[in-house]
Amino acid sequence: MVIRLATARYSVAMRRRGVPARGVPAIVTFAAVAALTALTGLAADAAPKQARPKPATEATAPRDAGEPLMAIVSIKSQQVTFYDADGWILRAPVSTGTKGRETPAGIFAILEKNREHRSNMYDDAEMPNMQRITWNGIALHGGPLPGYAASHGCVRMPFGFADKMFDKTRIGMRVIISPNDAEPMEFSHPALFSPNREAIAAAPAKAEALPREAAEAAKAADEAKKAIATATRETASLTASLRKLQSLKTRADGELASAEKAVAAAKTDEVKARAEDLKQKAAAKAADLGTQLDTAKADSKSKLDAAAAAKEAAKTAQTRKADTAKAASEAKLALEPVSIYISRATQKLYVRRPTHKPAPDGGGIVFDATIEVPVTIRNSDRPIGTHVFTAVAQTGSGLRWTAVTIDGADDAKAALDRITIPQEVLDRIAPTAIPRSSIIISDEPLSVETNYRTEFVAVLSTQPQGGFITRKPTPSVDVYASSDPVQGDGFNPFFQRSWEPQPPQPANTRRRGGQQYWQPGTNWW
Secondary structure: OHHHHHHHHHHHHHHHOOOOHHHHHHHHHHHHHHHHHHHHHHHHHHOOOOOOOOOOOOEEOOOOOOOOOEEEEEOOOOEEEEEEOOEEEEEEEOEOEOOOOOOOOEEEEOOEEEEEEEOOOOOOOEEEEEEEOOOOOOEEEEOOOOOOOOEOOOEEEOHHHHHHHHOOOOOOOEEEEEOOOOOOEEEOOOOOOOOOHHHHHHHHHHHHHHHHHHHHHHHHHHHHHHHHHHHHHHHHHHHHHHHHHHHHHHHHHHHHHHHHHHHHHOOOHHHHHHHHHHHHHHHHHHHHHHHHHHHHHHHHHHHHHHHHHHHHHHHHHHHHHHHHHHHHHHHHHOOOOOEEEEEOOOOEEEEEEEEEEEOOOOOOEEEEOOOEEEOEEOOOOOOOOEEEEEEEEEEOOEEEEEEEEEEOOOOHHHHHHOEEOOHHHHHHHHHHOOOOOEEEEEOOOOOOOOOOOOOOOEEOOOOOOHHHHOOOOOOOOOOOOOOOOOOOOOOOOOOOOOOOOOOOOOOOOOOOOOOOOOOOOOOOO
């Protein structure tokens, strides 16, 4: 009513001033809009204002910070927070993947760092202070922040913040990307690792001594192989000599038999005398060859016995070599934090530990993945959620733990209550568990991005994964390290083909997807 009255008055005033009638409607319309805007502003001032969420800003905890143990990216709040053993230490705004190229929510770890990386996929774009979390190109790096999700799947951080964090993090640091806000909470549970003080104290000495023992065992195995080779050559030569002597003895026996027949058939004394002479010579030759053959057989038996003993010694040496190499490997790995992934989807438990060996096809390090076993999950048909339990510090009685939940079908305690970790796995890894060790429980299978040179990669199938789908994933590569402790440190196969990774679903960005293939030496960004 007020707007109509104002419009009518304004129209009359315009006509009095000589404005043509055809020009009045446009002016009147403008006046109406102006009046409406003014009234709206007055109404807004009169009504209580609804508070908008504050944009994320950089912040530093008001205390001395320790080494970062994990980073949590909140897609909802567009914020990353780094945590040490005592809580958050640094946070900053981020820009995650835009619609259709969404940053996948899930569990990751830093795989590689490069201060001056450039994109192979997006016009050679600069990606300073890049910290890779998948080999198909998802990473944390410095970049422009428009205040909303705008990347092609990476997590952009402020340039200065990315530069500052580059030197603070280490390869293997856990990166959790959560669809909502999440933070680590203090947590305790009897199923968590209970390290043994004596085992931890003895680990460095074992890690130093066992490789020497393994090297000695490898040397002994090599010497045993050489002994077998020598014995094999000798027995082969002796066997050939035996065959030759046996042939000569057979021929000599034949000549003797012929001479005896000639003697018996002789009709005259002269013929008989010649036959007797030939018989004596044939008998002497057969006797001599018989002596040689008996001597050769006796020598052959001792040589064959020696060769058999050498083979048995080599077999024993090879077994000891393998055992000591494995023990040396375990001793080295005992000094490293251990990570366990338990998947409800595959009903399996996987173990990861860094070896610090460079990957043979370039980029990153190799992770030991020799433990993969079935696991018992009670009520396995019921969702369990995705939870990350992290050992953050040593205590007088063991380890202090935190828990982070990014998909809460069950709470963290209820999820852990449903798991029974095989005792043989606990016996191998729990006694020497140290800070930075972790246990991950999830409904999800491991992503195909998990391979011999990654820690665990798992993404939430209920969240968009466009950032995966638009990239070429890592190929399935089998990499085996030598069992020689000098050449290969005794590590077993690093990649297990028995996994059941998340299958490709390129048609729906909200389901498990993004499973193309990465080629060594190529970063698909």
